Amino acid sequence: MNVSPERQPLPLREVSGPSALGGGRRRFFDLLWLMSVTEFRRTYFGTVFGYLWSLVRPLMLFGVLLFVFTQVFRIGAKLDNYPVLLLLGIVLYTFFQEATSNAVTSVVSQEGVVRKTQFPRLVIPISVVVTAAFNLLLNLVVVFVFILAWGVEPKLTWLLFPVAIFFLFLLTTAVSMLLSVLYVRFRDVAIIWVVIAQMLFYATPILYPLGRFGLEDETIEQWLMVNPLAVIFEQVRVWILEPDAPTAAEAAGGAIHLLPAAVIFVALCVLGVWTFRREAPRIAEEL
């Protein structure tokens, strides 16, 4: 035996190749945290006005929409809290849109790393979502300052807000996983997603509040509640701004009618995880 006494022979361990989560939980979270933080720092603190720029986009959109929907169409003019509702909705939707559209190309744009190093593949799309989530947290600070300045009283239901954020994060992550891995095979996913994300913006009650002074069409409201995003956004409205507004269940016409949204939500999560796990070992070859 040539091995010196202090060097213990290491046991052989079977390696099974690349995977979504391979390399241990510890390493996954270390890497996820590090990648998200560095990316966040790079994007928002790289330039002098880094963070401000990221805030400008939703604020501009907010300004334009506020003008259009209070001065031109006058939907919002009927509702006292319309501006804060609009701002909150836009900031939340910006998170969903930013995360998912960045996630689409994330795996492919990290091609060099994927093809030449071994690490849990799932880190890539999720770190995109986490980076967007950091941005969301900062934006929410601004939004809540605005909400308080507007004169909305803090309520006990504000404590439920993290629950809504949690479900939004989950949904965003699932969609991001699905898109990032589909894009490896099908390059038109990017274009298709731009259109779908646009459609989802209008299929979510952001511009038009539901209920009295709002949409005032129960059939459409019921149909809207098939969209899990709509359910989350409407609950946020009730919890944060207007306890009198119809809850998601009321808008859907009974709690039972939330079932389709729940099924879609769970299905997206399962599909995202399943597809990513299935494709992860082969990503390096497909690129």
Place this chain on the structure above:
Amino acid sequence: MSAHNAIAHQPPADALPPPPAPGDPLAIQVEGLSKTFRIPTHRVDSLKERVVRPFAKPDYRELHALRGISFEIRQGEFFGIVGRNGSGKSTLLKLLASIYRADAGTIRIAGRLAPFIELGVGFNQDLTARENVLLNGVMMGLTPKEVRHRLDAIIEFAELEEFADLKLKNYSSGMLVRLAFSVMMEADADVLLIDEVLAVGDASFQQKCADAFHEMKARGKTIVLVTHEMETVEDYCHRAMLISDGSIQRLGDPGEIGREYLRLNFERESTATIHEGESESEEIRLVDARIEGADGSRLSQVEHGETIRIALELEVKRDLPGVDVGFLLANADGVGIFNFGIPVGEAEGRRDLAAGQRLTVRAELQNSLVAGRYFIHCGINRAFEGGIALYLQNAIDFLVFGGPQTRGVVYPGIEIEANVEEGGR
């Protein structure tokens, strides 16, 4: 390994642990490893296409990159993997590195493996050296704490202390390479997988790399090195493996593997034939020019020390009073090394060559050429009238392999001895 090689390329012998012997614990065990790539002849890369033609059966061409290979590498071994492009060696590397998944077979690895398929993979140009080292280290499986602990040592080895907080986009390529290499050296994995990273940087950094490799070898690290450089394999490796066409062609002594690799390599590269169009004049036509084996088979390469058998076949197209056939042997740089020739048809008085006659010239010479590519030019001169009947530029093109790696073009059998007189002060 030939005696000469042993002298020329002996690594510093001090402090080297003895090479691992059979019975030592294994670092890598590979059994029946197979990998087949399915290459679509028509790639469906849009959802639209998939939706429009949902039942179109995609056509695949199968590429067997690895065909069930098995081998073992012992702990503390410096193991070389060589092979031509497309031999499957990169696939093997990526399977070992967990970048691809195997179709069949198992890979077992003892401890942590760090792959270095390319220096500086995953470096982000917009981040500082410090941030990149942290990210890279964690990617290779260290904890952030461990990396922070080594951060200064890594920056120091790369000689980049002053630039640690500079973004990488402002780095020179040399600085990048140094940083990447030093991350690799500090990765402290149990098994290192290295793909041709030695051929980077300037001479002084190369020396530093070489020293680092010797040090890793001395520390008893298991290192798997994939390279084209036979000298590197012979210098560092305890054992080497030659892969060809997805199978193990040979496994064993690095010197033998090196020679086998060169033979395999040159077999296909050398064409050993003549330029079109220049092979015929009004008087003479070239039928064939070749290097032959002892059995008369066509060769494109000759090992150093063997016999070079040249065969030239010509056809006379017009009656000629006789010709002189001359050969000039030149190396790849176009430098003529020596020439030789023979008169044909004029020896026994004036025996003319008649139209339609064929003539063959054979020459045998001892191959004292050093490894490389060589050309033989042929000139066929009219015996009495003078002038050139046919000139064949690069009539034969062949390769020499094996032999000593020395300066110069030829290495004849040399016996050299030195005596020191007894006595004196």
